[in-house]
Amino acid sequence: MKSVDISGKPVQRRVAIAAGHIRLRPETLKRIAEGNVEKGDPLKVAELSAIQAVKRTPEAITFCHQILIENTLAEASIDETGVKVTVEVKATAKTGVEMEALYGVSVALLNIWDMVKKYEKDETGQYPETKIDYIRVIMKEKGSASNN
Numbered sequence: 001m002k003s004v005d006i007s008g009k010p011v012q013r014r015v016a017i018a019a020g021h022i023r024l025r026p027e028t029l030k031r032i033a034e035g036n037v038e039k040g041d042p043l044k045v046a047e048l049s050a051i052q053a054v055k056r057t058p059e060a061i062t063f064c065h066q067i068l069i070e071n072t073l074a075e076a077s078i079d080e081t082g083v084k085v086t087v088e089v090k091a092t093a094k095t096g097v098e099m100e101a102l103y104g105v106s107v108a109l110l111n112i113w114d115m116v117k118k119y120e121k122d123e124t125g126q127y128p129e130t131k132i133d134y135i136r137v138i139m140k141e142k143g144s145a146s147n148n
Contacts, residue, residue: 003063009094012142016089018101020135022109023082028119033078042115043076043083046108050074050087053107057100064100067093074104076112083112086138098137105135 024032031037039045051072058066071090076083087104089097109132113120120130 003065004095006065006094011092011094012144014089014091014093014095014097014140014142016096016098016101016140017086017138018098018105018136019084019086019138020105020109021079021082021084021133022112023129023131023133024112024116025120025129028116029078029082031119032083032116037115038118039115042112043078045115046076046083046085046112047074049111050076050085050104050108054087054089054100054104057103060103061099065093065095067091067095067097067100069097069100072100072104074108076108083109085109085112096140096142098140102135102137106132109135 032042035041051074054072055069058064069089069091073088076085085105085108087101089101091097113130113132120127122128
């Protein structure tokens with residue numbers, strides 16, 4: 001078994017944006033908006049955990065090359081049915097950064113779930129309404145290294 005050989009690829013500017021969503025109960029969204037979540041602010045924790053995850057992607061994604069991340073922007077916001085997370089990653093490298101962006105979104109959404117699970121459980125301890133969905137790459141681009 002071997003990884004993909006990128007040694008012959010040119011170094012280029014790479015950008016990827018990924019997004020995802022976690023569906024939550026209206027009562028949970030109200031708690032988040034009012035700052036009444038016992039563990040703290042799920043939106044800020046999601047943003048910080050996304051940035052940390054982006055940097056550690058090769059540790060979790062087996063064939064992901066380790067590259068120098070130049071910038072990460074993570075945003076978590078409440079919408080009508082839950083929380084949307086968007087992560088943008090930039091690097092100048094031989095390979096793209098879409099896995100880093102996807103991993104950042106995934107970890108952010110899992111952190112939100114962890115922080116609000118107490119409010120999402122039903123009387124049997126299940127999560128009938130909580131759902132992570134729509135994780136996807138919404139944009140990726142590459143260009144010459146001089147386009148920074």
